[in-house]
Amino acid sequence: MSNALILGLMTSLFLIFAYLGVPVAFSLLAGVFVGSMFTDVTFAALIQKMFDGVDSEALLAIPFFLLVGELMGSANVVGRITNLSLALVGHIRGGLAQVVTVFSMFFSEMSGSTSADVAVISRALGGPMKREGYDPAFTAAIIAAASTIAALVPPSITAVVYGAVGNVSIAGLFMAGVVPGFMIGIGLMLYCYFFGPAGLPRPRAALREVAGAFKGASLPLMIPFILLGGILTGWFTPTEAGVVAVVWILVVVIPTLNPAHMKMLPYDFCLAGLIFSLPLITIGAANVFGWMLAYLRGAMTIAAWITSVAGNDPILIMLMMVLLFTVVGDFIEPVPTIIIFMPLVNALTAAGGINPVHMGVVLIATLAFGLITPPYGLVLLMASKFIGVKFSQALRAALPIYLVFLGTITFTIMFPKVVLWLPKHVIPESVGCFKNPSGPGYLCPP
Amino acid sequence: MSLGAKLVLESHRHLKWRAFDLIELVLMILCGILLFSFSATVVFDIVTRTIGHPWLWLQEVTQTLFIYAIFIGAAVATRRNDHLVLTAVTDALHGTPRILAEVMIRLVVISVSICLVYFGYINFLRGFDSFRMPSMTPIASLYGVIPISGFFIGLFSIEQLVNGLVNGFDHPQEVVDLESTAEIDTLAHSNKILT
DSSP: OOHHHHHHHHHHHHHHHHHHTOOHHHHHHHHHHHHHTTSSOOHHHHHHHHHHHHOOTGGGHHHHHHHHHHHHHHTTOHHHHHHHHHHHHTTSTTTHHHHHHHHHHHHHHHHOOHHHHHHHHIIIIIHHHHHTTOOHHHHHHHHHHHHGGGGTSTTOHHHHHHHHHHTOOHHHHHHHTHHHHHHHHHHHHHHHHHHSOOOOOOOOOOHHHHHHHHHHTHHHHHHHHHHHHHHHTTSSOHHHHHHHHHHHIIIIIHHHHOGGGGGGHHHHHHHHHHHHHHHHHHHHHHHHHHHHHHHTTHHHHHHHHHHHHHTTOHHHHHHHHHHHHHHHHTTSOHHHHHHHHHHHHHHHHHHTTOOHHHHHHHHHHHHHHHTTSSSOOHHHHHHHHHHTOOHHHHHHHHGGGHHHHHHHHHHHHHOHHHHTHHHHHHOGGGGTOEEOTTSSSEEOOO | OOHHHHHSOOTTGGGOOGGGHHHHHHHHHHHHHHHHHHHHHHHHHHHHHHTTOOOTHHHHHHHHHHHHHHHHHHHHHHHHTOSOOSOOGGGGOOHHHHHHHHHHHHHHHHHHHHHHHHHHHHHHHHGGGSEETTTTEETHHHHTHHHHHHHHHHHHHHHHHHHHHHHOSOOOOOOOOTTOHHHHHHHHHHTOOOO
């Protein structure tokens, strides 16, 4: 059987099983096991590849970031961040819709997970928006769209996976994600201001109230500083920064803000211990699939096809990758997509002379967009479930919001200097710069 | 509600034997202990490095606990139906098509679990020839968790298959109450992904 047929068989079986309802990790493994029967690859070697996929120090950051999100949800901080967001933007046209976006911009910098964000925002603001008469479809759409910011800004778990699997600087991806993340946030606020429902008019909060809200949220707001500060100063790796943030929450935030929750910590740990294993086992299985894709020269074949169309033009290559990831991301989750296609991404990044951090942030933004597009817009699906509105209605309400994402992705592709400005100036090594051997400063690739 | 009662999921009760609740509870507690333990070892790693006396073996212990936590979590998630799924097409089916689809799902998972047990065990045996640095512990100590995880995945899938065939797979659709923290948590966790 030819390689193309084996790959087709593997992919078809994976999609059939996955859409039937077999867990993604087992669907991937089942597809690869069947496909490998037509090759000389042994099952024991595949199990080994699965193990290799999770045996990575960088992936250790994931449980810590998820634990931070889990503990923040339990530490009674959601109300404080809601108050702060309300004090900052509650008076602007769009009211609570603006609050949703600002809340997500704050909370994303603590959780790193869109799923955590969508659950927390739905719980905190879904009810109040319903009571103020916002269209439930719009509510679900704006909550879902705002939650995707977590995939871009630090401590984005998607960026951790991309960096760990693609051998790209995680700190660099964190920094480069700030511009597109911020653009999506501002874009959503502008959309709500000009095209969203007006909401109930609120008076502008007095400076004293804003200061009080900041004070109330100050302890949890330290977390982004701990995470970023530790990483940027070189004191901690992303993994260590995650565990330091966990210690901060356990030792300072929860005892101060919600001491009654201390007795629930064993439950939080057990639950987080379970939750983090789910994406990780999927990473292991996706690693097997990705390895087979590379072994059967599938990645090279697709890369050759893309370069035959796009040549070595970095913008064309990235546009084609965005197209590919948009299509694939509509059917598969971001993490397996990243892992399966990483050999292809690496080949094309080299072919186009693209900065790996730039390529990473473009693809992560694309995958974030895929979380609110049909047929498998997971975050939009979750938001519609939480808000209690049909997915099709939420989808219609989300359609105009796609422009914000398309604009951001296009900007990210076209203006690498703007996107890479922050990592270049904060962590020059992350984007390929090296210390000037004959003087001060750094030498950077063009 | 006690911690033990909270850790054993009551949803999909018709697919579970009460006798296996204890296994779910023990595995859940193990998940918590493993997560806490490797969090602690990372903290110790930072502290010992900062004071200039790094304990090199801490990273090895951390990685071991991390790997065990992943595979133990994957096993218990099978019983709780917590694994990541792309869609629940099957949930929309009723009658014979539903039974066929559910049986198919379990058979696929059981087949994969058999591979994990058998070929994981082969890797485990081979792992005695390779050693981890700096402790020189056989790498089999890491590989051992794969067949164990495969065993529990298979066991829980058989439990669901047998109970589903006896009691039926269909269950009333859950309605989400927006004010209910617990229900949103459950739904969020059942969709938890790395995004």
